[in-house]
Amino acid sequence: MPEPIQPTPIAETGEPQASQLAMPVWLLVLMFLLLYWGMVYFDQHSGWFNTEVYVPYYSLAEVQEFQPPTGGVDLQRGKALFDNVCALCHNPDGMGKPGQAPPFVGSEWVVGPPSRLIRIPLVGLTGPVSVKGQVFTFAASMPPMGASFSNDDLAAVLSYMRQSWGNKAPPVTSDEVKAVRAQIGNRAQPWTPQELMQIPAK
Amino acid sequence: MNHGPVIFLAAFLALTASWFGFVLMPDIQVGGLQQTNMVGVAATYPVERPGLAREGLDVYRANGCASCHSQQVRQSGTVCNVVMTDAGTNRVAVIDVLTQELPDTSRSEIEQMLVGLPKTVLKGSDRPKANRMVRALKSSGAKSSLSIVPVGPDIARGWGKRQTVAEDFLYDDPVMLGSQRIGPDLANVGLREPDARWEYLHLYAPRLEVKGSIMPPFRYLFDERKIGQAPSPDALALPPDLAPPHGYEIVPTRKAQGLVAYLLSLQATAPLFNAPLTVPPSAEPTAQTNAPSKNP
Numbered sequence: 001m002p003e004p005i006q007p008t009p010i011a012e013t014g015e016p017q018a019s020q021l022a023m024p025v026w027l028l029v030l031m032f033l034l035l036y037w038g039m040v041y042f043d044q045h046s047g048w049f050n051t052e053v054y055v056p057y058y059s060l061a062e063v064q065e066f067q068p069p070t071g072g073v074d075l076q077r078g079k080a081l082f083d084n085v086c087a088l089c090h091n092p093d094g095m096g097k098p099g100q101a102p103p104f105v106g107s108e109w110v111v112g113p114p115s116r117l118i119r120i121p122l123v124g125l126t127g128p129v130s131v132k133g134q135v136f137t138f139a140a141s142m143p144p145m146g147a148s149f150s151n152d153d154l155a156a157v158l159s160y161m162r163q164s165w166g167n168k169a170p171p172v173t174s175d176e177v178k179a180v181r182a183q184i185g186n187r188a189q190p191w192t193p194q195e196l197m198q199i200p201a202k
Numbered sequence: 203m204n205h206g207p208v209i210f211l212a213a214f215l216a217l218t219a220s221w222f223g224f225v226l227m228p229d230i231q232v233g234g235l236q237q238t239n240m241v242g243v244a245a246t247y248p249v250e251r252p253g254l255a256r257e258g259l260d261v262y263r264a265n266g267c268a269s270c271h272s273q274q275v276r277q278s279g280t281v282c283n284v285v286m287t288d289a290g291t292n293r294v295a296v297i298d299v300l301t302q303e304l305p306d307t308s309r310s311e312i313e314q315m316l317v318g319l320p321k322t323v324l325k326g327s328d329r330p331k332a333n334r335m336v337r338a339l340k341s342s343g344a345k346s347s348l349s350i351v352p353v354g355p356d357i358a359r360g361w362g363k364r365q366t367v368a369e370d371f372l373y374d375d376p377v378m379l380g381s382q383r384i385g386p387d388l389a390n391v392g393l394r395e396p397d398a399r400w401e402y403l404h405l406y407a408p409r410l411e412v413k414g415s416i417m418p419p420f421r422y423l424f425d426e427r428k429i430g431q432a433p434s435p436d437a438l439a440l441p442p443d444l445a446p447p448h449g450y451e452i453v454p455t456r457k458a459q460g461l462v463a464y465l466l467s468l469q470a471t472a473p474l475f476n477a478p479l480t481v482p483p484s485a486e487p488t489a490q491t492n493a494p495s496k497n498p
Contacts, residue, residue, distance in 0.1 A: 051231045052476040054367055056279050056354075065329045066280045068241060068350045068473065068480040076239060 075171075078160030081153055085145055086161075094165045102129055102136040110161050111169035113201035117158055118172060118180040121146025124190035141190045151177040232368045240472050247472040250373045251464065258464025261457045262378060265420065272380035273371075273389045273468070275362030278354035280478070282332035284324035289316045290343030299338045303331075326353075349480035360394065361387040363471040364479045370470040385417055392466040401462040402438055402454055410441070423458035426450055 047053025050060050057063045083092055089101035096103035104110045109117060109131065126141030146154045151174040159171035237246045251259070262268070289296050293316065300312045300323065315323050323346070324335050332348050339346045352364045366389050371377040380388075395401060400411060406424055408415040424438070429451050437451035446452055454462070473479050 049231070051235075051368075054365060054476055056277050056352075056365070063476060063478065066282075066350050066478045067475070068478055069348050076241070079239065 075156065075160050075163065077153065078156035078158075079164070081149070081157045082160050086157065089142075094161065094167075096136075100138065101142070102131045104161050104167070105165045106167065107131045109196075111167050113199075114158070114172045114176050115180060115201065116196045116199055117162075118154070118177050119184060119191055119196060119199065121149070121154065121158075122181065122184060123147065123187050125193070125196075126190040127192040127194075129193045144188075144190075151175075151181070235368055235372055237372065238369055238474060241475055241478060245472075247474060248369055248372050251467045254460050255463040255467040256373075256460075257456075258460035258462065258467075259374060259378070261423075261461040262464055263376065265461075267388075268378040268380040270380075270382060270384035270417070271386070271388045272383050273387065274366045274379055275356045275364070275387060275389045275470070276354055277352045277357060277365035277477075280350060280352050281326040282324075282329050283322050283326070283349045283351055284332050284335050284339070284346050285320050285349055286315070286323045286339065286344055286346040287320040288345035289319060290345065292343045295342035296339065296344045299335075299342045299344075303335045303338060350478050352477070352479050356387060359386075362390045364473075364477045366470055367474060367477045369474060369476075388465065388468055389470050390468060392469040393471060396466060398462050398466060399439070401465055402436075402458065403440075405458060405461070406438055406452065407440070407444055410444075420458075423461065424452050424454055426452055 043049065044058060047057065047059055053060055053063055057066075090096050090104055091101075094104035102109075109120070109129075120142070122144060124142045124144045128135050128137040130136070146157070149157070154177045155172045155174040158177075161167065162169035162171060237248065239245075240247050250256075296316065297309075297312055300307070300315060301309070304312065304324070315321055324332060327335075336346050336348050354365070356362060357364070370389070371379075395404075402424075404411040404417075405420045407419050407421075408417040426446050427450065429437075429449055433451055434453050436453050438453070440446075440452060471479075471481075473481055
């Protein structure tokens with residue numbers, strides 16, 4: 001009679017224990033490389049977080065590439081120059097300042113013949129000036145604020161004035177500015193409104 | 203083992219990171235957005251919606267219009283076209299330039315281009331090529347202009363002229379972007395259907411205006427009332443099967459008027475720096491007339 005097989009007791013080896021194992025260095029390096037690549041990808045595809053860049057464009061340069069041609073006169077530049085130079089006296093909204101400068105809004109000088117308007121910033125203006133039936137008298141005459149502007153810049157500023165705040169007059173071209181500059185030559189004496197009115201409208 | 207502080211720190215970092223990403227960063231990016239200048243036009247954009255249209259935004263919101271209509275036009279790219287407006291007098295030179303610039307076009311097709319100007323002579327090109335062509339045409343005595351044309355499926359459907367940008371929603375609170383397009387996109391509905399009468403009839407009985415429309419009618423935005431001394435000018439002109447009983451008329455309530463004023467004010471086509479496009483020379487920029495064109 002065979003002996004019944006006695007199960008041999010399994011030796012207890014104690015509770016399994018987790019031990020410390022160093023993370024492989026290559027995995028760390030790979031993780032950081034992936035992180036870096038992900039951030040660069042994210043930056044590139046969000047236009048380097050530029051708020052002016054929307055999805056079909058990937059960079060500011062691309063947005064700039066597709067700006068429509070301005071057709072000679074740059075009104076954006078005109079506004080920037082106006083706000084920096086002219087607006088000190090004439091106010092950014094073109095309403096002028098009492099005792100300093102007359103308004104531009106609806107002014108017949110601004111929307112009137114360019115040949116007269118261009119002359120004013122080139123050598124200045126003095127004397128009582130009538131705008132929209134109201135006579136403005138100022139202690140100081142207007143200095144030649146536009147004399148140092150390039151033809152393009154002066155055309156941009158004047159065009160901006162003629163097309164802003166409800167003014168709707170055709171833009172001034174830089175060729176017109178160039179022609180007027182040649183006509184007035186070396187004159188340094190500010191214009192008076194009477195003198196300007198004698199200049200032919202075209 | 204006490205992991206409390208670690209778990210707290212991990213949860214705190216996770217929540218802070220998402221707060222940075224979803225709240226702080228967007229606020230830094232567009233939180234300080236202001237009116238901006240239109241490109242090529244001395245005007246600012248956007249103009250605040252008129253009061254009635256502002257009320258209409260609340261009606262739009264209350265009626266859940268945004269659950270079926272989106273207000274975002276997407277754009278997949280931008281191309282440059284060259285439009286020749288005048289062939290000048292030197293026909294031979296112009297044909298030479300066109301032959302050189304358009305190598306795949308046959309001679310007879312090029313001669314056809316000179317007939318019936320203005321005509322688009324270069325379509326879907328990139329900027330350097332279009333610039334070169336404009337310069338070459340200028341030197342040959344012809345006049346041409348370069349136009350920037352946004353393209354994409356939404357624009358091909360006629361839902362807009364350019365993509366929607368953050369400025370379009372500057373004065374809207376809340377912004378009703380919408381997420382589903384069960385109905386058409388409404389970002390430019392004021393441009394597509396500028397007629398207030400059309401909008402009223404469409405709200406009252408959508409299928410009168412759009413065949414097979416699945417939009418529910420919004421008849422509770424209208425009043426049926428007895429005709430007074432004279433019929434109201436606002437009364438809807440309904441076909442006999444929908445018309446009210448004799449002596450009665452259907453007039454829009456204040457809510458319907460607001461909603462329609464809001465819909466008509468939805469015109470997001472101003473050329474902006476971040477969404478450039480060329481406005482056709484004849485068309486006035488639309489943002490200056492942000493107000494409803496026909497006030498009911």
